[in-house]
Amino acid sequence: MLLSLQSLSRAEYAQWITEDPVDCEYRVITALVPEGAEDYSTAHRTGIIGQVFRTEESIVATDLHNHPLYDTFDDSIDWELCFPLFRDGVLEGVINLEGAGELILDRGLWADVLHVVEHETKCQSPALPPDSSCHLVNTRQLLIKAIADENQDSIPKLARAIASSGEDTLLVGDYPNLLGGRGPSLAEAVQRGLDVSHCFFGVEKRLDLLATGPNSGDQLRARPNWWHLCEGRYQFVLVQE
Secondary structure (H helix, E strand, O other): OHHHHHHHHOOOEEEEEEEOOOOOOEEEEEEEOOOOOOOOOEEOOOOHHHHHHHHOOOEEEOOHHHOOOOOOOOOOOOEEEEEEEEEOOEEEEEEEEEEOOOOOOOHHHHHHHHHHHHHHHOOEOOOOOOOOOOOOOOOEEEEEOOOOOOOOOHHHHHHHHHHHOOOOEEEEEOOHHHOOOOOOOHHHHHHHOOOHHHHEEEEEOOEEEEEOOOOHHHHHHHOHHHHHHOOOOOOEEEEEO
8 A cells, every 4th residue: 555655646755653552652554765764663743643643634744844743854855744544433543655846735646545545444534634724733731730748640640631531631741650661751862862752652542741751840941842842732731840
Protein backbone atom coordinates (compact mmCIF):
# COMPACT_ATOMS: atom_id res chain seq x y z
CA MET A 1 0.00 0.00 0.00
CA LEU A 2 2.71 2.51 0.96
CA LEU A 3 4.47 1.97 -2.35
CA SER A 4 1.28 2.84 -4.21
CA LEU A 5 0.67 5.93 -2.09
CA GLN A 6 4.27 7.01 -2.47
CA SER A 7 4.00 6.70 -6.24
CA LEU A 8 0.70 8.60 -6.41
CA SER A 9 1.84 11.51 -4.26
CA ARG A 10 5.56 11.46 -5.15
CA ALA A 11 6.33 11.37 -1.45
CA GLU A 12 9.83 10.93 -0.11
CA TYR A 13 8.57 9.39 3.15
CA ALA A 14 5.56 7.14 3.66
CA GLN A 15 4.52 5.71 7.03
CA TRP A 16 1.76 3.69 8.59
CA ILE A 17 1.47 4.48 12.31
CA THR A 18 -0.72 2.97 15.03
CA GLU A 19 -1.27 3.78 18.69
CA ASP A 20 0.31 1.17 20.96
CA PRO A 21 -2.46 -0.34 23.14
CA VAL A 22 -0.06 -0.68 26.10
CA ASP A 23 1.70 2.67 26.43
CA CYS A 24 -0.26 4.70 23.82
CA GLU A 25 2.92 5.66 21.92
CA TYR A 26 2.60 6.26 18.18
CA ARG A 27 4.46 3.29 16.66
CA VAL A 28 5.62 3.24 13.06
CA ILE A 29 4.45 -0.16 11.79
CA THR A 30 5.95 0.12 8.33
CA ALA A 31 7.77 2.90 6.50
CA LEU A 32 9.43 3.87 3.24
CA VAL A 33 12.31 6.35 3.53
CA PRO A 34 14.89 7.68 1.07
CA GLU A 35 18.12 5.72 0.82
CA GLY A 36 20.52 6.84 3.53
CA ALA A 37 17.86 8.89 5.36
CA GLU A 38 17.26 8.60 9.08
CA ASP A 39 14.22 6.65 10.22
CA TYR A 40 12.36 6.47 13.54
CA SER A 41 10.18 3.86 15.22
CA THR A 42 8.05 6.18 17.38
CA ALA A 43 6.50 9.42 16.13
CA HIS A 44 6.73 12.59 18.23
CA ARG A 45 3.47 13.54 19.90
CA THR A 46 3.79 17.29 19.28
CA GLY A 47 3.95 17.24 15.47
CA ILE A 48 1.37 16.81 12.74
CA ILE A 49 1.12 13.04 13.27
CA GLY A 50 0.27 13.50 16.94
CA GLN A 51 -2.35 16.12 16.12
CA VAL A 52 -4.05 13.79 13.64
CA PHE A 53 -4.24 11.07 16.29
CA ARG A 54 -5.73 13.52 18.80
CA THR A 55 -8.24 15.27 16.53
CA GLU A 56 -8.92 12.29 14.25
CA GLU A 57 -8.94 14.70 11.32
CA SER A 58 -6.79 14.86 8.18
CA ILE A 59 -4.11 17.52 7.82
CA VAL A 60 -2.58 18.69 4.56
CA ALA A 61 0.30 21.15 4.92
CA THR A 62 1.71 22.42 1.63
CA ASP A 63 4.13 24.88 3.28
CA LEU A 64 5.63 22.90 6.13
CA HIS A 65 8.31 25.39 7.09
CA ASN A 66 5.61 27.89 8.05
CA HIS A 67 3.21 25.42 9.64
CA PRO A 68 2.68 25.74 13.44
CA LEU A 69 2.57 21.97 13.95
CA TYR A 70 5.55 20.93 11.88
CA ASP A 71 8.15 18.96 13.82
CA THR A 72 11.31 19.49 11.78
CA PHE A 73 12.89 16.18 10.83
CA ASP A 74 14.26 16.66 7.32
CA ASP A 75 14.86 20.22 6.08
CA SER A 76 14.45 19.14 2.45
CA ILE A 77 10.77 18.27 2.99
CA ASP A 78 8.22 20.89 1.91
CA TRP A 79 4.82 19.26 2.36
CA GLU A 80 3.05 16.70 4.54
CA LEU A 81 -0.22 14.83 4.11
CA CYS A 82 -1.44 12.96 7.18
CA PHE A 83 -4.82 11.29 7.56
CA PRO A 84 -6.55 8.85 9.94
CA LEU A 85 -7.90 5.43 9.04
CA PHE A 86 -11.14 4.16 10.55
CA ARG A 87 -12.72 0.72 10.64
CA ASP A 88 -16.33 0.60 11.81
CA GLY A 89 -15.92 4.08 13.25
CA VAL A 90 -12.85 3.19 15.34
CA LEU A 91 -9.46 4.79 14.68
CA GLU A 92 -7.13 2.09 13.35
CA GLY A 93 -4.07 4.19 12.56
CA VAL A 94 -2.65 7.07 10.58
CA ILE A 95 -0.99 7.34 7.15
CA ASN A 96 1.71 10.00 6.85
CA LEU A 97 3.23 11.13 3.54
CA GLU A 98 5.97 13.76 3.20
CA GLY A 99 7.67 15.11 0.11
CA ALA A 100 9.73 17.85 -1.52
CA GLY A 101 8.57 20.41 -4.03
CA GLU A 102 4.89 21.16 -4.61
CA LEU A 103 1.91 19.05 -3.59
CA ILE A 104 -1.21 19.64 -5.69
CA LEU A 105 -3.90 17.67 -3.89
CA ASP A 106 -6.94 17.89 -6.11
CA ARG A 107 -10.09 15.78 -5.91
CA GLY A 108 -8.73 13.27 -8.39
CA LEU A 109 -5.55 12.57 -6.44
CA TRP A 110 -7.41 12.35 -3.15
CA ALA A 111 -9.91 9.91 -4.68
CA ASP A 112 -7.01 7.76 -5.91
CA VAL A 113 -5.42 7.82 -2.44
CA LEU A 114 -8.68 6.77 -0.80
CA HIS A 115 -9.18 3.99 -3.34
CA VAL A 116 -5.77 2.50 -2.54
CA VAL A 117 -6.32 2.76 1.21
CA GLU A 118 -9.80 1.25 1.16
CA HIS A 119 -8.75 -1.56 -1.19
CA GLU A 120 -5.67 -2.52 0.85
CA THR A 121 -6.91 -1.97 4.41
CA LYS A 122 -10.73 -1.99 4.23
CA CYS A 123 -10.54 1.26 6.22
CA GLN A 124 -12.12 4.63 5.51
CA SER A 125 -10.76 8.16 5.91
CA PRO A 126 -12.66 11.43 6.48
CA ALA A 127 -12.90 14.26 4.00
CA LEU A 128 -9.72 16.23 3.44
CA PRO A 129 -9.74 19.74 4.97
CA PRO A 130 -8.45 22.73 3.02
CA ASP A 131 -4.79 23.61 3.46
CA SER A 132 -5.84 26.79 5.26
CA SER A 133 -7.49 24.85 8.11
CA CYS A 134 -6.08 25.89 11.49
CA HIS A 135 -5.80 22.39 13.02
CA LEU A 136 -5.13 23.98 16.44
CA VAL A 137 -7.30 23.61 19.54
CA ASN A 138 -7.91 26.00 22.43
CA THR A 139 -5.49 25.20 25.25
CA ARG A 140 -6.18 25.91 28.93
CA GLN A 141 -3.36 25.73 31.46
CA LEU A 142 -4.15 24.66 35.02
CA LEU A 143 -1.52 25.52 37.65
CA ILE A 144 -1.96 23.23 40.65
CA LYS A 145 -0.32 24.06 43.96
CA ALA A 146 1.16 20.95 45.55
CA ILE A 147 0.65 20.30 49.26
CA ALA A 148 3.58 18.69 51.05
CA ASP A 149 1.63 15.84 52.64
CA GLU A 150 -0.75 15.39 49.72
CA ASN A 151 -0.95 12.03 47.99
CA GLN A 152 1.37 12.18 44.97
CA ASP A 153 -1.29 10.48 42.86
CA SER A 154 -3.84 13.28 43.26
CA ILE A 155 -2.71 15.37 40.27
CA PRO A 156 -2.39 12.38 37.89
CA LYS A 157 -5.87 11.29 39.04
CA LEU A 158 -7.24 14.70 38.10
CA ALA A 159 -5.50 14.50 34.71
CA ARG A 160 -6.97 11.04 34.13
CA ALA A 161 -10.44 12.27 35.01
CA ILE A 162 -10.22 15.12 32.51
CA ALA A 163 -8.85 12.80 29.79
CA SER A 164 -11.55 10.20 30.42
CA SER A 165 -14.16 12.88 29.71
CA GLY A 166 -12.78 13.10 26.17
CA GLU A 167 -10.46 16.11 26.53
CA ASP A 168 -6.89 15.80 25.23
CA THR A 169 -4.81 16.38 28.36
CA LEU A 170 -1.13 16.92 29.09
CA LEU A 171 0.33 16.30 32.55
CA VAL A 172 3.57 18.20 33.20
CA GLY A 173 5.95 17.19 35.98
CA ASP A 174 8.14 14.51 37.53
CA TYR A 175 6.11 11.30 37.46
CA PRO A 176 8.59 8.46 36.79
CA ASN A 177 5.99 5.83 37.70
CA LEU A 178 4.04 6.80 34.57
CA LEU A 179 7.01 6.41 32.25
CA GLY A 180 7.63 2.69 32.53
CA GLY A 181 11.36 3.23 32.06
CA ARG A 182 10.98 5.53 29.04
CA GLY A 183 12.98 8.70 28.61
CA PRO A 184 14.44 11.21 28.35
CA SER A 185 13.11 13.72 30.86
CA LEU A 186 13.75 17.43 30.35
CA ALA A 187 16.70 17.19 32.72
CA GLU A 188 18.22 14.35 30.67
CA ALA A 189 17.42 16.01 27.33
CA VAL A 190 19.43 19.08 28.31
CA GLN A 191 22.47 16.90 28.99
CA ARG A 192 22.04 15.04 25.69
CA GLY A 193 21.34 18.13 23.58
CA LEU A 194 17.86 16.94 22.61
CA ASP A 195 14.79 19.03 21.84
CA VAL A 196 11.87 19.26 24.27
CA SER A 197 9.71 17.25 21.83
CA HIS A 198 11.61 14.10 22.86
CA CYS A 199 10.18 14.41 26.39
CA PHE A 200 6.46 13.91 25.59
CA PHE A 201 5.09 10.42 26.24
CA GLY A 202 1.78 8.61 26.03
CA VAL A 203 0.23 7.52 29.32
CA GLU A 204 -3.24 6.38 28.34
CA LYS A 205 -5.99 7.32 25.91
CA ARG A 206 -6.07 11.14 25.56
CA LEU A 207 -3.49 11.61 28.33
CA ASP A 208 0.17 12.51 27.67
CA LEU A 209 3.05 13.37 29.97
CA LEU A 210 5.77 15.98 29.57
CA ALA A 211 8.44 14.39 31.77
CA THR A 212 10.45 17.10 33.51
CA GLY A 213 12.58 15.09 35.89
CA PRO A 214 13.26 16.40 39.43
CA ASN A 215 12.75 20.09 40.23
CA SER A 216 10.03 20.59 37.63
CA GLY A 217 9.84 24.36 37.96
CA ASP A 218 13.56 24.82 37.35
CA GLN A 219 13.47 22.49 34.35
CA LEU A 220 10.56 24.35 32.75
CA ARG A 221 12.15 27.75 33.32
CA ALA A 222 15.35 26.48 31.68
CA ARG A 223 13.39 25.40 28.57
CA PRO A 224 10.79 28.17 28.06
CA ASN A 225 9.85 26.84 24.59
CA TRP A 226 8.07 23.88 26.23
CA TRP A 227 4.76 25.80 26.18
CA HIS A 228 5.05 26.38 22.42
CA LEU A 229 4.87 22.60 21.97
CA CYS A 230 1.72 22.34 24.12
CA GLU A 231 -0.40 25.27 22.99
CA GLY A 232 -2.86 24.39 20.26
CA ARG A 233 -2.26 20.67 20.74
CA TYR A 234 -3.87 19.85 24.09
CA GLN A 235 -7.14 21.13 25.50
CA PHE A 236 -5.85 20.99 29.08
CA VAL A 237 -2.29 21.27 30.41
CA LEU A 238 -1.86 20.48 34.12
CA VAL A 239 1.30 21.90 35.70
CA GLN A 240 2.27 21.42 39.34
CA GLU A 241 3.43 24.68 40.91
